[in-house]
Amino acid sequence: xxxxxxxxxxxxxxxxxxxxxxxxxxxxxxxxxIEEDQTVIIFTIVDPTPEILDCLNTDIYAExxxxxxxxxxELMGEDDYSCxxxxxxxxxxxxxxxxxxNRLRIILTRKNK
Amino acid sequence: MGERMAKTIKENMLxxxxxxxxxxxxxxxxxxxxxxxxxxxxxxxxxxxxxDYILIGGIGAAFLNSGILMLGSYGxxxxxxxxxxxxxxxxxxxxxxxxxxxxNIINVSIxxxxxxxxAKYQKISLKSVIVIFLFSTGIAPISxxxxxxxxxxxxxxxxxxxFVGTLSGFVIVPLASHVISFHKGFxxxxxxxxxxxxxxxxxxxxxxxxxxxxxxxxxxTNYHWILTSVLIVIxxxxxxIGYLINGKNIKNYNDILSRSGRAITDFTRRNHQGIxxxxxxxxxxxxxxxxxxxxxxxxxxxxxALMTVIGFSAFGKHxxxxxxxxxxxxxxxxxxxxxxxxxxIVLALIFSTALAPLSGEHGILIGVMAGxxxxxxxxxxxxxxxxxxxxxxxxxxxxxxxxxxxxxxxFERRNQKWRFTKL
Numbered sequence: 001x002x003x004x005x006x007x008x009x010x011x012x013x014x015x016x017x018x019x020x021x022x023x024x025x026x027x028x029x030x031x032x033x034i035e036e037d038q039t040v041i042i043f044t045i046v047d048p049t050p051e052i053l054d055c056l057n058t059d060i061y062a063e064x065x066x067x068x069x070x071x072x073x074e075l076m077g078e079d080d081y082s083c084x085x086x087x088x089x090x091x092x093x094x095x096x097x098x099x100x101x102n103r104l105r106i107i108l109t110r111k112n113k
Numbered sequence: 114m115g116e117r118m119a120k121t122i123k124e125n126m127l128x129x130x131x132x133x134x135x136x137x138x139x140x141x142x143x144x145x146x147x148x149x150x151x152x153x154x155x156x157x158x159x160x161x162x163x164x165d166y167i168l169i170g171g172i173g174a175a176f177l178n179s180g181i182l183m184l185g186s187y188g189x190x191x192x193x194x195x196x197x198x199x200x201x202x203x204x205x206x207x208x209x210x211x212x213x214x215x216x217n218i219i220n221v222s223i224x225x226x227x228x229x230x231x232a233k234y235q236k237i238s239l240k241s242v243i244v245i246f247l248f249s250t251g252i253a254p255i256s257x258x259x260x261x262x263x264x265x266x267x268x269x270x271x272x273x274x275x276f277v278g279t280l281s282g283f284v285i286v287p288l289a290s291h292v293i294s295f296h297k298g299f300x301x302x303x304x305x306x307x308x309x310x311x312x313x314x315x316x317x318x319x320x321x322x323x324x325x326x327x328x329x330x331x332x333x334t335n336y337h338w339i340l341t342s343v344l345i346v347i348x349x350x351x352x353x354i355g356y357l358i359n360g361k362n363i364k365n366y367n368d369i370l371s372r373s374g375r376a377i378t379d380f381t382r383r384n385h386q387g388i389x390x391x392x393x394x395x396x397x398x399x400x401x402x403x404x405x406x407x408x409x410x411x412x413x414x415x416x417x418a419l420m421t422v423i424g425f426s427a428f429g430k431h432x433x434x435x436x437x438x439x440x441x442x443x444x445x446x447x448x449x450x451x452x453x454x455x456x457x458i459v460l461a462l463i464f465s466t467a468l469a470p471l472s473g474e475h476g477i478l479i480g481v482m483a484g485x486x487x488x489x490x491x492x493x494x495x496x497x498x499x500x501x502x503x504x505x506x507x508x509x510x511x512x513x514x515x516x517x518x519x520x521x522x523x524f525e526r527r528n529q530k531w532r533f534t535k536l
Contacts, residue, residue, distance in 0.1 A: 061382065061383055063382060063383075065198070065379070065382070066238070066240050066241050067195065067198065067200065067201065067240055067241065067242075067243045067244050068200060068244060068377050068379065069241060070241060070242060070244075070245070070286075070290045071244065071290060071293055071303070071376065071377050072377055074290050074291065074293050074294050075293055075294060075297065075298050075376065075377065086377065086378065087377060090377065113238070113241075
């Protein structure tokens with residue numbers, strides 16, 4: 001994987017961590033795996049805040065926009081004006097939310113191009 | 114409207130139909146030999162800001178130049194299997210608009226070549242740089258000036274012009290990506306800022322070499338009503354077709370109006386092409402109405418500016434965020450006693466909508482202030498790039514955005530946002 005793509009993946013992690021912590025989630029595990037054709041980033045929140053599920057569904061619209069990716073990753077994490085994470089949504093192919101016990105798992109998938 | 118037809122329109126956002134109308138109008142408004150002779154004059158003009166192609170080549174030739182450039186750009190987009198999304202629509206309309214005053218087949222092709230070679234060299238898909246590819250043509254006059262404007266023998270001027278133009282296209286891609294963080298997406302004409310930096314260097318070299326070129330700075334307003342009618346028809350077409358595609362309602366229009374417009378905001382995402390088209394038509398129509406109410410005569414550059422607003426109404430501009438900055442410019446015109454018929458002032462007025470995200474994010478007062486500050490900046494920065502940069506307002510708007518943003522951040526604290534003026 002090109003260094004440029006690695007930097008983009010790390011920025012996604014960075015942006016998500018800021019977002020989740022800012023929403024009041026204080027215990028988060030993260031795992032990152034580069035597979036043959038995709039990269040999977042998983043965040044597991046212990047005791048998630050009640051509103052986080054709705055927030056994620058509202059703020060992140062996962063639809064990869066390859067033509068805007070070069071702009072999107074440069075803008076990510078720039079400030080806290082727009083908390084809708086629209087740039088992040090443009091950089092991932094899918095987002096899956098799984099609730100179990102007292103945890104919420106967020107699975108972000110990015111196809112390797 | 115049939116489902117298949119709606120799907121096709123969502124994919125092409127009416128671009129092919131605009132192209133057909135423009136190319137058709139070319140031969141209706143001017144005789145065929147005149148069109149081709151005019152087209153040649155346009156290609157061989159030095160094309161610096163402001164070169165009104167309607168005056169240089171004739172109304173038909175200007176429409177043909179615009180139609181061909183939009184067709185070529187659209188063809189490339191479809192060739193790499195992309196649909197016309199918000200930013201691509203903005204890019205193609207911007208090219209079509211500036212094809213009335215500075216972009217022509219020769220100088221655009223040279224810049225395109227540079228961006229294409231960059232993608233090849235970096236082994237990345239042209240898809241991933243297609244937005245910059247389309248907007249990079251704001252620096253197209255560089256090669257026109259070198260080839261046709263400096264008075265050098267063609268033996269030297271053609272290869273040098275192609276080389277410098279291609280190199281500029283090559284360099285602008287990484288530059289455009291990097292500089293967006295400078296203004297944090299609050300200047301919608303981001304490539305204007307990147308191009309401005311590049312052009313400062315090129316113009317500096319031309320100056321140091323003691324080379325000069327002319328800038329005739331003349332415009333034609335003879336076709337005011339024809340041009341106005343064409344733009345109004347386009348806007349009504351977008352409103353009507355957008356309304357139909359959106360299921361004969363505009364219930365979700367508030368989704369667009371609630372967005373600040375800050376880059377990157379593609380209104381066509383989430384399958385919202387219908388309502389995005391409605392916004393394109395309505396925003397365009399209201400801005401055209403304001404221009405007409407102010408008694409501004411429509412020339413090539415003004416058509417270009419209005420087409421750019423129409424284009425960016427799929428990529429950040431809407432009826433709530435464009436007018437505060439325009440109001441700021443009008444206040445500046447009144448305070449500094451500027452001539453509203455001066456085309457540079459008119460362009461500053463229309464292109465001040467590049468700062469629409471500031472009012473979208475921070476409210477009306479901030480938008481008005483940004484528009485006011487934009488005027489002195491753009492009028493002074495114009496002389497620094499010698500007309501080689503077509504996106505002069507985009508260049509200035511980046512500075513305005515940074516200044517205004519920094520001022521706001523000075524007073525903001527966590528949970529105390531400057532939003533009391535927000536609509």
